[in-house]
Amino acid sequence: MIKRLSGCIREFKKETILTPTFMVGEVVCECIIPLLTKDLINSIQVGTTMSTILHYGLRLLVIAMLSLLCGFASGWFCATASSGFAKNLRHDLFYRVQDFSFSNIDRFSTSSLVTRLTTDISNVQMAFMMIIRTAVRAPMMLVIAIVMSIRVGKELSLVFAGIIPILLFGLIMLAKNAMPIFRSVFKKYDALNNSVQENVQGMRVVKSFVLEDYETEKFTKASDSVRADFLRAEKILALNSPIMQFCIYASMILISFFASKLIISSGGAYLNVGSLTSMITYSMQVLMSLMMLSMIFVMITMAQASAKRIAEVLDEQPDIHDPSEPVYEVPNGDVVFENVSFKYSANAERMALSDIDLHIRSGMTVGIIGGTGSSKTTLVQLICRLYDVTEGCVKVGGIDVRRYDLETLRNAVAVVLQKNVLFSGTIRENLRWGDPDATDEELERVCRLAQADEFIQQMPDKYDTYIEQGGTNVSGGQKQRICIARALLKKPKILILDDSTSAVDTKTDAKIRQAMRSEIPDTTKIIIAQRVSSIQDADLILVMDNGMIHGMGTHEQLLTSDEIYREVYESQNKAGGEQNG
């Protein structure tokens, strides 16, 4: 995992190495400074001349400048290294997701991918910064400060032997007790925020049932329980500064007591006042670096989960690849299913599709109907190789889809997905997804075909109307029509509409089908629908049930031969008649 992530440092290797290098310089300087101040104070003490003070003062100044330089450089490089690392990580993750096939995407939920790309990356970035900076600084400081204090204070440094274990014990106890609470608190906190979202989303329901007070009461309870749990965790964490203070105070008292005794009894030869002050500085440095170490420990443990989630995405292998000698030309819009069976994952028990045999000639209009879970969508998704078959083969234009270059295949087979999405940008920009080089005339032509031109022309900015993220400012039916136009722009050999006109009124729906029949006669059209009216004039209708083709034929044939079809037709056309009539 670490190897996987550290691979993202790449061009920032130089900065990543320079950061700790300069950091070492800064730490060394910081540890020399108390040594020099000791000499300075001592020289003042014995009443030497100005020149001695100047001498030590200048040395101190030089070291301070050096320390400034090192600190500056280290901070500078660290910024580049850590934001560069995050950039590369985001880049790799995003690119990897772009390589995912549908089955890969299904394995991760959308929201979890978003979290991995955002929150998790910033957690890892923080940890990275900690590692190259603080994780170098703290142990270095600890070691050097201890060494220095032994040099300066000899026996005095034994004080640390007493204090360090106390501090370490305290800090570890805090982290150990607080971390699990924090973890559960954050979960509760998330749940609380989700309930707010739910409430905002369902505000009409809340207000209709006059449950504002009830909701407030519910929220108050939940919020109060978050408060109580958070408090528990924070109270533990709040002990941090008293523990730290205790250690600082204790070492100051011990050092000053022993030091004064030693200095006086040795008559200043063994130790002096200057050493006392520098000893105190060193003790601060030792304790501070211990605290930093415990912080790093906590941070890194917390980031570990994030790192794992990121590595999971990076390690996920795309399921569908281009073949080694791809075909770059789709000859026509024929579609053939030969003994196709399919299941979504290798260890799924149930086949999503079984024993499908199907021949569709170029230019035909095919309707597919069937209940939820009858695998209508699954069937059509195999045509453009969004998934690979488990058994059998799917051929487009007489060639197995697995032999095509993926982009060639998908440009020839346009799918308007059931869960379709428009992207933030103008209508024109959205349409051009179908063909980046399309002229305005072409855009208008396909929009007329999809019965979208009329309402687009009525919008204030026409084709330059800005679509909000998620397409919230157009109605469902309008969105579907724009999506159809976008797919038409690809000039596909096969066009698949997966329940793409459900929000379009039947009249317009009929117009779209009419236009397709006359304008793109050579394109194979496959239409999945819930309404019989959307498909009853198709050349061929498939009735899907439970992953199998239950019936196949024209409207008239199916009315007599297929009971499911008949039932659906009757319920939609005479509905209400029998029970209310």
Add this chain to the structure above:
Amino acid sequence: MADRPSRPPRAPMAHGKADLKPLGRVIKMVFQDYPAVLIIVMICIVISAIVGVAPAVYIETITSYIEQGLSSGWDSVGPSILRAITVMICIYALGLVCTTVYTQLMAHVTQGFLHKLRVKMFSGMQKLPIRYFDQNARGDSMSYYTNDTDTLRQLVSQTIPHLFSSGLTVIALLAVMFYYSIPLMLVIFVGIFAMTRVTRIVGGQSAKYFMRQQNSIGKVEGFIEEMMNGQKVVKVFCHEKAAQADFDQINEELFHDSGNAQRFSNIFMPIMGNIGNILYVLTAFIGGLLICSNGALKNISLQNLIQGGSMLAPLQIAVVASFLGMTKQFTGSVSQVSQQINSIVMAAAGASRVFRLIDEEPEEDNGTVTLVNCRKDENGTISECPEHTGFWAWKCPQDDGSVSLVELRGDVRFFDVDFAYVEDKQVLFDISLYAKPGQKLAFVGATGAGKTTITNLINRFYDIADGKIRYDGVNINRIRKADLRRSLGIVLQDVNLFTGTVMDNIRYGKLDATDEECIHAAKLANAHDFIMRLPEGYNTMLTSNGTNLSQGQRQLISIARAAVADPPVMILDEATSSIDTRTELLVQRGMDALMKDRTVFVIAHRLSTVQNCNAIMVLEHGHIIERGTHDDLIAQKGVYYQLYTGAFELE
């Protein structure tokens, strides 16, 4: 859309100077909630800050004893040193107690404050008119509870106490310095000057880039969210390369901005720390100069005044020693204060957004007419009674102080109603309609014709601009909104379920409904069978708007929910979305059962519903262009006839 992640977009922050006024309001709020606790906290901080300064004095004392001891031996100064140490232990113990007390108390204050703030936001939000929710993006409302509240937690729990205690330390140190040596204190002022300059320049840059970084993060996150949601579309259109190119561009921007933001905050500490070091040398130098002058240059201090009667005296070596320590501490505190800049700026922005929500105008309600339980005696007079009778009446206070009771029957009439969501863009014109108790009215027409708007007016989600709406003869503007809405049931096209069990969700219609009532309602709605097939029946937990159910099943639950409320008037917005045919049949039967014996307004998409209605209103651009029964309208051969013959379903 159901699987849209909950992460809200970060609200972009304005460039330039941040408005710090909201922070004052935050502090005021905290003080109002916890006046006594905060006074204790402040006292504790003051004490612990003073204790924090004590080492300076202490070191000075000890070193002077040591110097004495060097000539006279341990025995002469030993007791004094021990005494000094004992005093210090006591002072430190006091400091420790204070620190512990105030950090623990602040944990209470912070969490309590946040809890109160959240509840205040939430309860305020519940009172906002629907207009607010229609106009504001969901993500915006969410970020108040997440990002913005988090910035305030940081502010209250850390920034403010830190600022207070560091500020106090600085003042205390200055006081001690003033006591020991005025010339050396002036040296410190040079340092303060340098440090404020650096804070202004580096800190200003840091804050500027920090804001930019937040903007870039918002942009990147927005893009990622959009692309992840549309990932399958990206694949279908082979748009991966283009998406990658777009991503690279904004990723590069973020790299640039976050690099700069970090750079300035990273170099801040080394600069501040080394200004401290330089100041240290300067202090030593000046101090040395004063000492080496052998009394020619004298120290000016209060200490001299107190001990020797004159402010002027030669500088003591011990004073220099402790002064040097103080210099360190001083620069440390000042840089701590300066380090808080980013979180202050963030908190100010967060607070101003939170207050914007809290300050939103609540939904107005001047209604005086209420809904009361009633009893009807043999001769038909209605009288109010406290217990639940299932028989309701509107209680209308009259001008003369008397009260009249009007039976709740479900008679709704519109007289010449005009309406506009925004001024100058009228969406309904001259709507008049009459729904007698038990009648069913259907609205038919294209998207945007005004069907939903009419239903928004009945339950007063929006108020009409002109005309009248009467409910059982009572002007609906006079009815208390809560009572009006309680008398109306609503089944919306987009079903919203809440986290909880299936039973909880059904009971949402009427909180005091028994389990039996809920099950009865579910049976009526045709939902009982499928619910019984769920793993835990009525106790099955629903999460994230019931993602574990199909669209049709969710609809059935929402029908049951309306059924349990059992209101005399129902508003039904039929779903157009694709449900498989069998479930749809169930939904339809459920709806039919629900409609029985009620006044119903239905936004119709299905032929069967329309046909069975007492009246059908065909809407176009906010006008009722045709009205009548199905047979009337067919006979008229107008728009409805065209719709009917051109299409079996109506949009």
